[in-house]
Amino acid sequence: MAESMLGLKRSHRCTEVTSSNAGETVTVMGWVQKSRNKGGIIFVDLRDRSGILQIIFEESDCGAESFAKAEKLRSEFVIAVTGHVEKRAGGVNENLATGDIEVRAESLRILSESETPPFPIEENSKTKEELRLKYRYLDLRRPDIQRNIMVRSQAAIITRAFLAEEGFFEIETPTLIKSTPEGARDYLVPSRVHPGSFYALPQSPQLFKQLLMCSGYDRYFQLARCYRDEDLRADRQPEFTQIDMELSFVDVEDVLDVNERLLKRLFKEICNFDLELPIPRMTWREAMDRFGSDKPDMRFGMELKNVSNVVGGSEFAVFKNALEAGGSVRGINANGQGAMPRKKIDALVEFAKGFGAKGLAYIAIAEDGTYKSSFAKFMTEDELHALVEAMEGKPGDLLLFAADRDKVVFDVLGNLRLELAKQQDLLKKDDFKFLWVTEFPLLEYSEEQGRFVAMHHPFTMPMDEDWHLIDSDPGAVRAKAYDIVLNGTEMGGGSVRIHQGDIQSKMFEVLGFTPEQAQEQFGFLLDAFKYGVPPHAGLAYGLDRMIMLMVGADSIRDVIAFPKVKDASDMMTEAPAPVDEKQLEELGIEVSETEE
Template structure:
């Protein structure tokens, strides 16, 4: 149906006859001539229709051109010639196609929006097929496609084996809720959609496959936001006989190569490394954005003897923290803006936000200054590096909570005061805690997942020091986004059983839920480790968009709906009966 793509017609084709196919981007009837911007996935070319006096065929051609509307699907035959008025905005702007034949392959109905408009997200998702025609969306989808292709080439060339794992699998506790699928042939029993291929890839290592990868679809029934979807795509990788540094060095080289190939970005020759404890202390986050130079400063030692009870209580608590964040130039903040910062901190658990504001002339504006002597106050300002024109925010309370909300303020201040440097800031975060305490459940939960190896090999040591145990987990962070997470795995069945026990999973429950894994570890499991990268998130970063929905062809809304297909939707009673499911009426 075509000899060339619209966006690739250039001066080398001048004088030649071409056949094109695409959509009517714009059609302009200027009376004596018609111009059609014909668009396909490669771009736009101008098609010109010039009627010849006394020529019935050209008059009919002009009539067809004059009838065209937005997004009509056309096949055009014509001769390429040089344009009199060059359009530098188009790749094809030095040429045009003089039409000799136009066939309307399909007329388009009146559009809910045009390809060059940017409607609301609900409209975009309802008419996703129109949204995806927009050049910006085409660009972002192409970025994703190039990313996946480059990853496959890179791994295939290095002896990784692309192995599929099941989509219908067993429900296992991995953090989020499972999506459940009723098993028709086994009434009352259910499959689960995989939250990740974690256990299968470990079993592949036991089975002797030295290097595995998969572009894997994963499913988690969790609350949605801009960087989360119910179903998402991972690059899943696993290596046998490796330590942490082996995995990190390999994937670091891979990410440098991929970013160069896909978006022509040179990532750092060596990614910096930082422990989880250091990241939380300096940045209040386990995925710090190093493009923002602001850091948190601990001030507990300077305020523990002050007369401000909020500070003294936290400063004298072994699990407490008092941290300061200096914002250069922040004295310009009004009281209302300071209240906005306090409200933002409250979203992350802050019960209040103290501050010291220093005017350009050194005048102090602070609700907490009265709790300090002159010398102690001066020492505090010196310790945090505050100068005229700055504001310093203070957070006090439990260590984790203070780190969280002060880290959130750091990000807010970095963006609002234009303190985010250009470029790319990759980072390895290592030495995560093995467990964290769940106050509600009154038990430990795994910070990564239950299959992450502890840094210690001795089970008695792990049991005795569970509260402070460090894991062999690691995350790759890029510009404040966790793009990959991995670990060295537990390969000994006795250690795996001990970790289950510390997580409150008894021997009987462990056997019921993870018996297949424990059995596999008993039959000569090699030391192994791996990592999984979020394809959607990396593609979004490469494409320069805040939302992963822009790089997923058919995403769900934050309300977990597919507006185009109207999913989820009710199921007929006979279908439910086949899978032995009854739907209870909603309780009013």
């Protein structure tokens, strides 16, 4: 039978009770982690968000009524206990913060009883994620998840304090906005007052933060809720949080400086990690050439090497055809993996095919310096030696090659490099390697749409020295864009924005908008640009991703209180769900059934 608090006040959280409280009377409240009845003496582990405290019930201390209640305790009962603190009689439990003390109970109230939970509330749960997410309110009681959520709160508080010190204002922007043609992944919200019209939920506060710069606020930030209706992965959710900022009268250096100092403070205060400044930088071109990725993982080497010149005269058809088609031949040296069994090499070939490779060529160098290769018979002895030398191959190394269009080669080797690092256990989660990737291409060609599209978004400033190429060679124009990368994950990104009307109009033209379309979609921004715009730039972090990296979680679902699963549904509330016909009628919407 549940009792009320009846004026009882909690004096401490569980781990706030320490040996310095020995001899004092305390009142603690929380959940029963486990209860052990040793006949005449009952040991209870009491848990709250701070941790665990051992309570001892003996009838001579707490009386017959409280002892009878203690005999009924089961896991997840919510209780209030008053008792006195004493040094632990048995050995000290080194695994508990309160391992040198216990509370000898004088009274007990059962505030709430619990059914047997569908899974144990414990760290590093082995329970299937689907079940845990269905009962997320129980899953959130697990100490490891609670620590993640607390870190998230701490990071938000530190960020707010730091940015306020740096002269930023926190300003909220709307979440019911206008959908744009760039917003193919918008979530749409029907309007009851304007039948047939829809709001979109923002994928980012981009246009509003630029307008705030036009309005003279100089430095803005917010922890913005954003929404994207796209296929999910381990580090994606349909709704997510950005640490979003914009600054006026700045260039690239100013944005990078304030963000480096923010990251230094966050990682020191939360992870006790001393981030050395300045953070290393690498251009997008260099990142692709050396690592096959625009978000390279710097925790290990295994860099790509371009051997197109070395194999230029080779008769090996795979290399020859790739080079004739304007592609390249590149390789990675998996140091010390030369004795890898054929079966594992075949598995790597299959892995590479998943990223568009037609195959994977290899040379395994034995300890005695002899070669085992999938293509040796197509090359002369000298050609093979030259190739091994170019790859800095030593006895015991495994050399892997991809030959195709650059895009495919980068994709294949960039991912293969990560796969090999995983297999060799080179990816330590607490080894934080930061990198700025700069000078992204302004545009990328979309085969699907048959035109150039913005690599970041249409408001990104081109590099001054490249702007003259916008008509003759648009793909060669670099942008004043930058990403902050941590351990192979893009944690945030931003750019200097276009603030001149003529460049913005030209940008829309290159992206295939007529002046009328540009005005229709972005008229409010283009009109604002007529009234004096300061040069401005900004950046946004994925807060969920940042916390995931800080705590070493494998998925952002472990750092979000109520996450969605892969199909964007919520297993606990069962959203999305059909709505009442009457609601649809009011909105002028009819749902038609499609044949499967």
